[in-house]
Amino acid sequence: MALMRITSPHAHGPMSTTRVMQSVLLATVPGILVLTHFFGYGTLVNIVWGAMLALLFESAALRLRGRPVSFYLKDYSAVVTATLLCIALPPYAPWWLIVVGIASAILIAKHLYGGLGYNPFNPAMVGYVVLLISFPVQMTAWSPPRGAGELHGLVAALEACFTPGNFDGVTMATPLDLLKQNNALLMEDLWQQTPLFGRWAGLGWEWANIAFLAGGLWLLYQRIFTWHAPAAMLASLGLMAALFYDGGSSASGGSPLFHWLSGATMLGAFFIVTDPVTSAVSLRGKLIYGALIGVLVYLIRAWGNYPDALAFAVLIMNFAAPFIDHYTQPTTYGHRDEGSK
Amino acid sequence: MRKIYDFHGGIHPPENKHQSVGEPIEAAGIPQQLIIPLSQHIGAPAASVVTVGERVLKGQQIAEAKGFVSVPQHAPTSGVISAIENRVIAHPSGFSAPCIVIDTDGLDQWIDHSGQPDFESVEPSELIKLIRSAGIAGMGGAGFPTAVKLTVKAATKIETLILNGTECEPYITADDVLMRERAEQIIRGATILRHILSPGETVIGVEDNKPEAIAALRAAAEGTGVDIVSFPTKYPSGGEKQLIEILTDKQVPSGGLPSDIGVVCQNIGTAVAIANAVDKGEPLISRITTVTGDAVDKPRNFDVLLGTPMAFLLDKAAYQAGKNNRLIMGGPMMGFSTPRVDVPIVKTTNCILAPTESELPTPPPAQACIRCGMCADACPASLLPQQLFWFSQGKEHEKLEEHKLFDCIECGACSWVCPSHIPLVQYYRSAKADILKARSDNEKSEQSRARFEAREERLVQLAAEREAKRAARKKAAEERAKKAAAGDGEDPIQAAIERAKAKKAAQESS
Numbered sequence: 001m002a003l004m005r006i007t008s009p010h011a012h013g014p015m016s017t018t019r020v021m022q023s024v025l026l027a028t029v030p031g032i033l034v035l036t037h038f039f040g041y042g043t044l045v046n047i048v049w050g051a052m053l054a055l056l057f058e059s060a061a062l063r064l065r066g067r068p069v070s071f072y073l074k075d076y077s078a079v080v081t082a083t084l085l086c087i088a089l090p091p092y093a094p095w096w097l098i099v100v101g102i103a104s105a106i107l108i109a110k111h112l113y114g115g116l117g118y119n120p121f122n123p124a125m126v127g128y129v130v131l132l133i134s135f136p137v138q139m140t141a142w143s144p145p146r147g148a149g150e151l152h153g154l155v156a157a158l159e160a161c162f163t164p165g166n167f168d169g170v171t172m173a174t175p176l177d178l179l180k181q182n183n184a185l186l187m188e189d190l191w192q193q194t195p196l197f198g199r200w201a202g203l204g205w206e207w208a209n210i211a212f213l214a215g216g217l218w219l220l221y222q223r224i225f226t227w228h229a230p231a232a233m234l235a236s237l238g239l240m241a242a243l244f245y246d247g248g249s250s251a252s253g254g255s256p257l258f259h260w261l262s263g264a265t266m267l268g269a270f271f272i273v274t275d276p277v278t279s280a281v282s283l284r285g286k287l288i289y290g291a292l293i294g295v296l297v298y299l300i301r302a303w304g305n306y307p308d309a310l311a312f313a314v315l316i317m318n319f320a321a322p323f324i325d326h327y328t329q330p331t332t333y334g335h336r337d338e339g340s341k
Numbered sequence: 342m343r344k345i346y347d348f349h350g351g352i353h354p355p356e357n358k359h360q361s362v363g364e365p366i367e368a369a370g371i372p373q374q375l376i377i378p379l380s381q382h383i384g385a386p387a388a389s390v391v392t393v394g395e396r397v398l399k400g401q402q403i404a405e406a407k408g409f410v411s412v413p414q415h416a417p418t419s420g421v422i423s424a425i426e427n428r429v430i431a432h433p434s435g436f437s438a439p440c441i442v443i444d445t446d447g448l449d450q451w452i453d454h455s456g457q458p459d460f461e462s463v464e465p466s467e468l469i470k471l472i473r474s475a476g477i478a479g480m481g482g483a484g485f486p487t488a489v490k491l492t493v494k495a496a497t498k499i500e501t502l503i504l505n506g507t508e509c510e511p512y513i514t515a516d517d518v519l520m521r522e523r524a525e526q527i528i529r530g531a532t533i534l535r536h537i538l539s540p541g542e543t544v545i546g547v548e549d550n551k552p553e554a555i556a557a558l559r560a561a562a563e564g565t566g567v568d569i570v571s572f573p574t575k576y577p578s579g580g581e582k583q584l585i586e587i588l589t590d591k592q593v594p595s596g597g598l599p600s601d602i603g604v605v606c607q608n609i610g611t612a613v614a615i616a617n618a619v620d621k622g623e624p625l626i627s628r629i630t631t632v633t634g635d636a637v638d639k640p641r642n643f644d645v646l647l648g649t650p651m652a653f654l655l656d657k658a659a660y661q662a663g664k665n666n667r668l669i670m671g672g673p674m675m676g677f678s679t680p681r682v683d684v685p686i687v688k689t690t691n692c693i694l695a696p697t698e699s700e701l702p703t704p705p706p707a708q709a710c711i712r713c714g715m716c717a718d719a720c721p722a723s724l725l726p727q728q729l730f731w732f733s734q735g736k737e738h739e740k741l742e743e744h745k746l747f748d749c750i751e752c753g754a755c756s757w758v759c760p761s762h763i764p765l766v767q768y769y770r771s772a773k774a775d776i777l778k779a780r781s782d783n784e785k786s787e788q789s790r791a792r793f794e795a796r797e798e799r800l801v802q803l804a805a806e807r808e809a810k811r812a813a814r815k816k817a818a819e820e821r822a823k824k825a826a827a828g829d830g831e832d833p834i835q836a837a838i839e840r841a842k843a844k845k846a847a848q849e850s851s
Contacts, residue, residue, distance in 0.1 A: 004703065006667070009673060011757060072709075276712045334594050334597070
């Protein structure tokens, strides 16, 4: 009889990293469906192509590093990174853009730093920023949403990706661009004169954001992460927007609702800011981390050179996370100052 | 209703307590041989006072306490001492330690004994002595000598006496059945403890998943002023520190004792042992142990003599060795696996868990830490386990201490929730051991350095003294030579010649 000898605890709970990652993937589904509904099949093609590349690069990196490939692929982290990056890319992006983005994310941002758990920067955001800086034209080529232009079918979407030379798609500015460029119209007039605006924010965009919000709330309910970082980010973004709303004048920065439902706000709040590897660890730290991302998003959206700001805001705060950790260590049991309790 | 408080974190693992509470406590009987380790408690091991071949009676002291933090051991039944030697004991490392082996005679013949049933007229210090001589050590798991815990500084006012009937660890029901079946003895022990400590209040804390136990205690406590408090089930609310926080909202200061904040906490099993010792003069020679897990067909609680080999108990519970993947002394969260079935039951053995592979599967290989923070949410000490893990991997001792590694109670909640199946507690144990080793090495090298420096100084001083003496002699010689050269003193050589001549003359003349 060979009795096993291991140390306590001997029991384990039901949670697994694979399940965490699968839940995150599942939670992106409503958002992806809404994006597909409003912008056509481009996003889906991005994601499938990106996920295949991610698995390929991940396997190659693991092999080079001498790690068991199938064991690590099972954690689904590469697919999550690819999905999040590809959601953020414009639909109908050319194949090579996605290759560069995924390679930057998986090979540089993830494996050069030691792989899952050791990367100081969010891989998807690194991939996004590399692309945005290197290929600004392709990265700002958003197609018009359903209701403001013609939608492409699946074949056209595949063509756009793999033979980009033959693809002749119309592109348009995003609502965040329009708002930034506007300096003559009152908010009300801007809304009426441009077909790209919906009820609260950009046509299509608002529903995509609501869908990502729903997915995020489901993750929260599943206890995949805590409410602290997303809530703090949305609160500070809303607060900044309220401060500079300016009554809807031509100089207005847009309402809090507009900012909550524009660009990558909800995707960022619930899928990027909550990335545990690159964020602050303590609950207090997460509040600070999230709040500062919200402030930075607004600052860059309102006064920066880029229409959306999430990737930059997140990367800047990735830098700051260890610093925040240092000052926000929770009070351990028995170290409470009994006098001030 | 008393107000209860919550502590940070905690988990809700499957309780698995129903398996072993179906049957009443069963007397395990007398095995052929009892193995009594000299150390069944925290502190110095006891020293044997018997010899091989000697006949001992039930309750006879066979080993005496050595030092203040120590307890004596007693013969659990009558028989003959057949050996005093090293035997494998219940220890995570599976090592051997000195044990007294008794070949039992089946007569179960008691030694003369009597207690102090009229305890209220006895001085507390006398009762503490009695508890100490009865060999009582904390029966909840740690085994700290009870008399030491009860000896609080004269200036300390104990506000709350807590009896711990929480039993939050899955599978274990030893305290549960004890509360159900022997509630009067627990209350009796509580009143004795109350007489010793004169606390402001006496509280028995029980998790709300033991309604039968709570009802039994409430009935037995009627009119005694002992308060039975139940609170929501959550692991590890039975940890001493956590229970104190639940009942009083106070935290034991880091590195301090509960008595520092006016609290003394005792296990309910210990209270029963105290009642037996004070009322009847019976030393601690038996305890309730749960035998459970899917690899035993008759899971239940046994009243078992200390020193009974585990195999004897497992037999009584219809153990299926073939189905068993590991043998755990204690529960699934904090118990340790033991390599052999012949190790003896000791004062702290509350459970033997014999699980099957499907019940407690072999842990899968650990995946990367994604810093998800589930561990930090679960930690009852409000630590950051993911950071501690990070720093233990890098052996960053300073950072580990900064992140309060030594406040970790090793409850295992962090490992239980970890989605990457990282054996976190194992990392902390190892890091703690490394740091303690480094500290003691450091102390040793400090001592040798001090010793070396003292020696160097002494040598320098001796050399200086010798040098001073030499210089003084040289100076004296020079001065004498100077005087001789100046002619103002007698020439020593001439003087010696004169003395010799005078002596010779004196001899000749006689």
